[in-house]
Amino acid sequence: METYFQDYLSMLQVEQNVSPRTLDAYRRDVKNYLDFLNEMGVLNLLDVSQMHLREYIRKLNENGLAPPSISRIFSSIRSYHKFLTSENLVEKNPTLNITTPKSAKKLPEVLLVSEVESIIDAVDEKSQFGLRDKAIIEMLYSCGLRVSEICDLNVSNLFLDDDMIRIMGKGSKERIVPVGCRADGYINEYLKRSRPGLQRKSHSSAVFLSRSGKRLTRAMINNILNKWCAKTNIQKSVTPHTLRHSFATHLLEGGADLRFVQALLGHSDISTTQIYTHLDKHLLKSVYKTHHPRS
Numbered sequence: 001m002e003t004y005f006q007d008y009l010s011m012l013q014v015e016q017n018v019s020p021r022t023l024d025a026y027r028r029d030v031k032n033y034l035d036f037l038n039e040m041g042v043l044n045l046l047d048v049s050q051m052h053l054r055e056y057i058r059k060l061n062e063n064g065l066a067p068p069s070i071s072r073i074f075s076s077i078r079s080y081h082k083f084l085t086s087e088n089l090v091e092k093n094p095t096l097n098i099t100t101p102k103s104a105k106k107l108p109e110v111l112l113v114s115e116v117e118s119i120i121d122a123v124d125e126k127s128q129f130g131l132r133d134k135a136i137i138e139m140l141y142s143c144g145l146r147v148s149e150i151c152d153l154n155v156s157n158l159f160l161d162d163d164m165i166r167i168m169g170k171g172s173k174e175r176i177v178p179v180g181c182r183a184d185g186y187i188n189e190y191l192k193r194s195r196p197g198l199q200r201k202s203h204s205s206a207v208f209l210s211r212s213g214k215r216l217t218r219a220m221i222n223n224i225l226n227k228w229c230a231k232t233n234i235q236k237s238v239t240p241h242t243l244r245h246s247f248a249t250h251l252l253e254g255g256a257d258l259r260f261v262q263a264l265l266g267h268s269d270i271s272t273t274q275i276y277t278h279l280d281k282h283l284l285k286s287v288y289k290t291h292h293p294r295s
Contacts, residue, residue, distance in 0.1 A: 004045065005030060008083045017172050021148070029076035045084060050094050053077070057100060067101035074100045109236045111246045116141050119238070122231035129211075131194040133224050135186040136208055136216075140225075140240050142183040144247035144264055146170075147218045147240035153207045155191075160184055169266035177264060 012018045060070045078095040085093045123134040157166040201213030208216045229238045
């Protein structure tokens with residue numbers, strides 16, 4: 001089974017070109033599953049049955065994992081068994097017809113435009129990392145980037161003369177995202193006045209650098225956002241994803257097409273984008289009355 005496991009990981013890396021972070025997730029999920037099978041005395045993949053899979057799902061549930069986490073793990077396992085059957089290593093795929101616990105899609109918090117502005121205005125540009133922090137927060141909101149995409153952004157991905165940046169998203173999928181005039185201004189100020197001093201310590205290619213000149217981590221960016229949110233009167237829980245969600249929601253409220261928002265967010269499936277369409281009832285009624293002939 002270990003040989004097939006390594007072959008599977010190689011396929012993900014070479015043929016599907018998954019990102020290192022995604023590869024680590026698949027490796028961890030399938031490894032834990034194979035360890036479970038070993039504990040159950042299943043030493044041959046030909047002996048894996050739906051009973052074993054249901055037992056594993058039950059174990060994950062008993063360990064306190066939320067339904068979305070169990071679904072993600074099972075997706076990795078399903079992918080592994082699909083690989084085994086496609087390579088004719090086994091005849092049957094035991095993951096077929098097995099469902100995982102369902103949960104209602106929980107909508108993230110959304111900020112008002114005034115609340116986003118209050119966070120950005122709270123950043124003290126004269127502080128040691130003020131220019132950097134303001135550029136980060138503005139880009140999370142103005143460009144709708146994932147926090148990992150901010151972390152991975154390199155200087156070579158900036159095309160500020162054209163008001164564009166190149167983003168490498170999930171699954172190593174590349175997309176071009178426009179940069180608004182405010183974000184463009186904050187980034188340029190940071191690049192000219194703050195980043196050179198940080199870069200001397202490491203010569204990193206990353207756009208956003210830490211005190212030691214290294215690439216920022218997701219936890220660091222979350223701490224940066226929390227720091228400046230604490231300076232405001234906002235009572236909501238605010239994370240980097242809150243700004244991404246607000247970006248999408250405000251675009252849709254402004255009349256942007258769902259397909260356009262999908263492209264900006266880097267979603268492969270438009271159903272993923274539809275979670276952002278929780279426009280308030282007053283707006284929906286207003287649009288209906290304005291555009292429908294029978295309203």
